[in-house]
Amino acid sequence: MGFLQNKRALIAGVASERSIAWGIAGAMRREGAQLAFTYQNEKLRPRVEKYAATVDSDIVLPCDVASDDEIAAMFEALAGRWDGLDILVHSIAFAPREELEGAYLEAATRAGFNAAHEVSAYSFTALAKGAAAMMEGRAGAMLTLTYLGALRAMPGYNVMGLAKASLEASVRYLAQSLGPRGIRVNAVSAGPIRTLAASGIGGFRKMMGFFEQAVPMGRGVTIEEVGNVAAFLCSDLASGVTGEICYVDGGFNMVGMSERFLEQ
Numbered sequence: 512m513g514f515l516q517n518k519r520a521l522i523a524g525v526a527s528e529r530s531i532a533w534g535i536a537g538a539m540r541r542e543g544a545q546l547a548f549t550y551q552n553e554k555l556r557p558r559v560e561k562y563a564a565t566v567d568s569d570i571v572l573p574c575d576v577a578s579d580d581e582i583a584a585m586f587e588a589l590a591g592r593w594d595g596l597d598i599l600v601h602s603i604a605f606a607p608r609e610e611l612e613g614a615y616l617e618a619a620t621r622a623g624f625n626a627a628h629e630v631s632a633y634s635f636t637a638l639a640k641g642a643a644a645m646m647e648g649r650a651g652a653m654l655t656l657t658y659l660g661a662l663r664a665m666p667g668y669n670v671m672g673l674a675k676a677s678l679e680a681s682v683r684y685l686a687q688s689l690g691p692r693g694i695r696v697n698a699v700s701a702g703p704i705r706t707l708a709a710s711g712i713g714g715f716r717k718m719m720g721f722f723e724q725a726v727p728m729g730r731g732v733t734i735e736e737v738g739n740v741a742a743f744l745c746s747d748l749a750s751g752v753t754g755e756i757c758y759v760d761g762g763f764n765m766v767g768m769s770e771r772f773l774e775q
């Protein structure tokens with residue numbers, strides 16, 4: 512029996528088979544969870560419906576997280592299918608492309624800052640409100656995806672780093688708010704992975720090269736490896752864990768200097 516047997520999970524953020532959310536869906540399904548998916552816009556709908564069918568799910572709902580109306584309609588539709596929810600996965604980020612090019616101070620604009628924070632940080636809290644209402648009386652778990660750029664200055668990550676810092680603080684405040692209701696809230700901080708969101712970034716290849724030189728494991732992580740940790744954190748096996756940022760990055764975050772660089 513899988514460790515997520517009888518759990519119902521809502522997964523937001525599948526855009527392709529390379530999406531981290533898709534790695535999480537695979538691990539959760541393998542462990543016995545029933546899955547529901549949201550998609551950002553009509554362009555993505557047929558794709559997400561097709562992927563959902565392969566993990567025995569026919570609950571595929573529209574939800575642009577920039578809209579409170581769409582979030583409300585999505586939870587209303589979900590409540591029509593499920594009488595409760597155990598797991599929320601938030602795997603969504605966006606900043607206008609121009610914000611992710613060049614130096615932070617030059618790239619930053621008020622509109623870009625606001626858009627990045629709304630879609631990449633506030634949306635987790637917005638989804639948490641609707642999800643918590645469906646988790647009453649169950650041992651609920653919420654999970655989001657973050658990146659080391661929240662803590663360390665990364666060339667080009669720019670306003671996304673600020674939004675991830677806010678998202679990580681949200682994990683702690685949501686964990687404190689929801690703890691009394693038996694709901695846990697955590698994040699996985701993933702190492703760089705070539706997904707749609709990453710391939711939109713100039714110089715991603717070079718950054719991957721720097722990462723691979725310093726990372727103790729000597730290689731990048733996969734969506735399957737992120738999925739396994741995400742599934743564990745959302746399961747009763749992690750019943751004592753909340754408010755945590757869990758690194759799935761091959762150890763990159765704790766290194767002070769690259770061993771491979773010195774050996775060159």
Ligand code: NAD
Nearest residue numbers: 524525526530531551575576603604656703704706707708
């Ligand atoms: P992805 O492009 O596959 O997923 C990003 C998702 O965000 C897409 O499904 C997209 O539809 C969704 N999205 C964007 N704006 C939205 C909106 N307004 N409403 C609803 N959905 C919206 O890329 P990914 O790498 O799987 O990204 C998932 C998460 O993982 C993001 O939070 C990202 O910051 C994080 N992350 C990625 C990496 C990496 O290197 N790929 C590393 C660490 C963390």
Ligand code: 0WE
Nearest residue numbers: 604605606607608658667668703708709711712
């Ligand atoms: O969170 C991310 C990227 C999120 C992202 C990606 C895009 C590309 C297309 C947000 N908004 C947009 N907007 C677009 O128009 N990552 C963790 C991947 C990533 O992005 C970087 C990285 C890494 C890793 C940017 C600079 C440096 C490293």
